[in-house]
Amino acid sequence: MGSIAGGSGRRDWPDEIKERIRRRYSRLIEERDFPPGGARRLLDAGYPPAVLDRLPEELIAAYRGCGFPLAGLRLAGIRFAVDLGCGAGIDARWIASEMGPDGTIVALDMTLPMLRMLTRLPDRHALPAGSVWPVAGDMEHLPLASGIADLVVANASFNLTVNKTAAFNEAYRILKPGGCLAVRELVREGELPREILEDPLSDVTSLGGTVTEEDLRDAVVDAGFIDIRITGRQPFSCVLSVQLNAVKPCTATTPPMPTSRRPGRSTQ
Ligand SMILES: C[S@@+](CC[C@H](N)C(=O)[O-])C[C@H]1O[C@@H](n2cnc3c(N)ncnc32)[C@H](O)[C@@H]1O
Numbered sequence: 001m002g003s004i005a006g007g008s009g010r011r012d013w014p015d016e017i018k019e020r021i022r023r024r025y026s027r028l029i030e031e032r033d034f035p036p037g038g039a040r041r042l043l044d045a046g047y048p049p050a051v052l053d054r055l056p057e058e059l060i061a062a063y064r065g066c067g068f069p070l071a072g073l074r075l076a077g078i079r080f081a082v083d084l085g086c087g088a089g090i091d092a093r094w095i096a097s098e099m100g101p102d103g104t105i106v107a108l109d110m111t112l113p114m115l116r117m118l119t120r121l122p123d124r125h126a127l128p129a130g131s132v133w134p135v136a137g138d139m140e141h142l143p144l145a146s147g148i149a150d151l152v153v154a155n156a157s158f159n160l161t162v163n164k165t166a167a168f169n170e171a172y173r174i175l176k177p178g179g180c181l182a183v184r185e186l187v188r189e190g191e192l193p194r195e196i197l198e199d200p201l202s203d204v205t206s207l208g209g210t211v212t213e214e215d216l217r218d219a220v221v222d223a224g225f226i227d228i229r230i231t232g233r234q235p236f237s238c239v240l241s242v243q244l245n246a247v248k249p250c251t252a253t254t255p256p257m258p259t260s261r262r263p264g265r266s267t268q
Contacts, residue, residue, distance in 0.1 A: 014162040018138070020204045021160055022111050025064075029088070029113040034061040042090070046071060054097050055090060056121040062088035062114075065155035066206070066241040067234065069184035070095065078150045081105040082174060084139045084167075085157020089118030089132070095153065096131040106144065108135045140166040144174045146257045154183045159209040164216075168223040173257070175248040181225060183244040186236055187213045193238040210239050220246050 027033065035041065038061050039052050046068035052060065064087050075081075075098035083092040083105060092107035099105065109115050115134040137143045139154075140163050152171045161167040171181055188210040192202075202208030211219075213230060220228050225246035232243035 017162055017203050018110065024201075024204045025087070025111040026113045028064075029062065029111075029117055032061075035064075042068075047094075051090070051094055055093055059088050059090060059093070059117065059121050062117060063090050064088075064206075065090065065184060066186055066236050067155070067184040067232065067243065069153050069155050069182045069243065071232070071243070073151070073180070073182055075099050075103075075151075078103055080149050081151040081153065082144065082149045083107045084142075084152060084154040084171065085109055085160065086118065086134075087111075087114050087155075087157075089114075089134075091153055091155050092118065092132055093127065095151075096127045099131070101128050101131075104131055104133060106133045106135050106149075108137050108139070108142070108144075110136065110138050112136060140170060142170045142174055144257070146173050147176050149174050150176060150179050152179070152181050154185070156184060156186060156206050158183060158216075159186045159206045159211075160204075161209070164211065164219050165222065168219045168225075172223040172225060172248055172252075177248055177252045178250040179248050181220070181244070181246045181248070185216060185242055185244055186210045186239050187216055187242055188239045189213075195238060207237055207239055213240075213242065216242075216244065220244065224248065224252060 042051055042060060042063060043049065045065065069091060075095055078099050079102060081095050081099065086092045086107035086109050089107045092105050096103065096105050107118055115136060119134050135143065139157065139161055152175055158164055158167055175181065186206055192210065196202045196207050199208065217228060217230060226249050227247040229245045230242050234241045
C-alpha cells in the first residue's frame with residue numbers, strides 16, 4: 001500500500017503545510033485562543049476527575065485532544081512512554097503522575113510554544129524531577145532511538161501528520177517488542193464533509209487531515225502492529241473520534257534508527 005496522506009488530498013507541500021500547522025498552533029497558545037468549556041471538556045471526553053486536581057487550570061484550558069486515550073490502560077510500572085503531538089501536555093503530565101517514580105515520558109511536539117507551556121506551568125502536585133522530557137520533533141521523523149518505549153500515546157495528532165504511514169512506522173520503530181500504542185484519533189465516514197473541503201484552512205486543522213477508519217487501520221497493520229482494536233466511536237464536530245489500541249509483536253525485530261535522525265542539539 002502507498003503512503004496515506006491527509007484527508008483533503010491537498011497535502012502535497014509537506015514542509016509548507018507543517019509550517020502552517022506550526023504557526024496555527026503557536027498562535028492558539030500565544031493568543032490564549034482556547035476553546036470554551038475548560039474542565040468540563042475534559043470530563044466529557046472521559047478523563048478521570050482527578051485530572052482536575054493534578055493539572056494546572058491553564059493547561060486544562062489549552063487541551064486540544066479528541067478524547068481520553070488512556071482508558072483501561074495500566075500506567076503504574078511503565079518505565080518509558082512517549083506522547084506524540086503532545087500539545088500543551090495534558091496526557092504526558094497525567095501519565096507522568098500515574099507511572100510512578102521510575103517512569104519517564106517524552107512529550108514530543110513540533111510547535112515550540114506548546115512545549116514551552118508544558119514546561120512553564122507548575123503542578124499542583126509536583127512530578128518527580130525529570131519525569132517529563134519535552135522534545136521538539138516531527139512525528140514522521142522521530143529523533144528517538146529504536147525499541148525504547150513501553151507505551152506510545154497520541155491524541156488528535158496523527159490526523160495532522162502529512163504522511164501518516166511514516167508516522168505510524170515511526171511509532172512502531174520506537175516501541176519495544178510487546179509495547180502498546182494508545183491513540184485517540186479522528187476519522188471520517190466516507191468523503192470529507194463539504195464544509196471541510198471548502199475550508200481553505202482545513203489542511204492545518206485536525207478535521208482536514210482525517211482519513212477513513214479503514215485507511216487508519218491499514219496504516220497501523222502495514223506498520224506491523226497486531227491486536228488492533230478500534231472502539232469508542234463518538235461524534236466529534238462533523239467527523240468521528242475513535243480509540244485505537246494496538247501492540248508491537250513480542251517477536252518483532254526493530255530496525256535501527258537512521259543515522260541522519262540521531263538527536264543532535266536541535267532536538268531539545
Ligand atoms: C490537535 S493538537 C492536540 C494536542 C494534544 N495532544 C492534546 O490532546 O491537547 C495536535 C498537536 O499535534 C502537533 N503536531 C502536528 N503535526 C505534528 C508532527 N508532524 N510532529 C509533531 N507534532 C505535530 C501540533 O503542533 C499540535 O500541538
